[in-house]
Amino acid sequence: MNKFWWTGSSGRGIKWKEWAGMNSPKSKGGMGFRKLKEFNLAMIGKQVWNFMQNPNSLAASIFRARYFSKNSFLEAKVGHNPSFIWRSLWEAKEMAKKGLRWRVGDRSLIKVWKDPWLPKLENPRVESEVVHGREDVIVWFIMFGVSWLGHRYYF
Template sequence: MGIRSVHNPGSYLGLPTIWGRSKVYALAYVKDNIAKKILGWNNSHLSQAGKEIMIKSVAMAVPAYTMSVFKFPTTLCNKINYALADFWWGSASSPGIHWKNWGSLSLPKSEGGMGFCGLADFNLAFLAKQGWRILSTSNALWVSVLKSRYVPHCSFLEATRGTSPSSAWASILAGRAIMSQSSIWQIGSGQNVDFWRDNWIQRYPSFNLLSHMPTVAPIVSVN
């Protein structure tokens, strides 16, 4: 079998085995893979309709698996967005003029955009889905391993980062924040719901109570 070089330790399940100090460097292979595809597309002289299909169907599929595990640095997301914008506005011989920024192109077509995905939002959506899987499939083996390591004495919704969290755990917590904003409890027995803090009121702007939990004044006994 042999031993891999220290400078190229390989990957496991499609992810790098060694991260180092820079997540941008560790995840740069995603940007490189997209750049290689764009280079081939530019040589094909695609129409705008063809470019739209390639961006939505192929380019967005390249980082999907990695984004479901790790939160990408904003710097890397911006670099990938810029590369896709160059492909959209340019041609094989010229990068072209960016008549609109990627944020505008990411809007739905009904709002004047093209419906492209912003990588940062795309990433958080995947991580929020992982948080939902932890809540809905609590008996899965991978969920049990995470809970025993990071949340042995509380629920996933109450878990903290801890002192030295892994990149995967810190990323899942970033997705949990997004998930918590748009999810509400379905009231059953009510035993697991925090009446004052949790989202449980349907058809209400904030999904929870706007008033604060009342404080009980201490009882002072007078002799």
């Protein structure tokens, strides 16, 4: 049994195995062990996705009441004295936000300066300066179909 798990000499003592061999998939001759932190973050990320897809679920409603009653899940802060579960969800949400992009559909929720909604990979946000008093302007106000209404709205 010892030779199955560890490689090295057949003498006494601990038979060490490098992490690359333990971490490799079984199909490639490894043991299939996972990196637990990344695996845990991926599983919590699935819950974050469920929160965004089903905002009226029981779990999302409970966390909304406690941690983000005045704004959306994506704008939620860690807050004061958060639970371990909320800290984990918040960390996964922050990681997920780095790769999220809004899809412009009815344009009712997308904030022009705060949300990543432009199809550019390097900078998906509007780069012009925010006009005082118009920080929360949504795309619906400035866009009609595929053309900008710049003659009506000034930034």
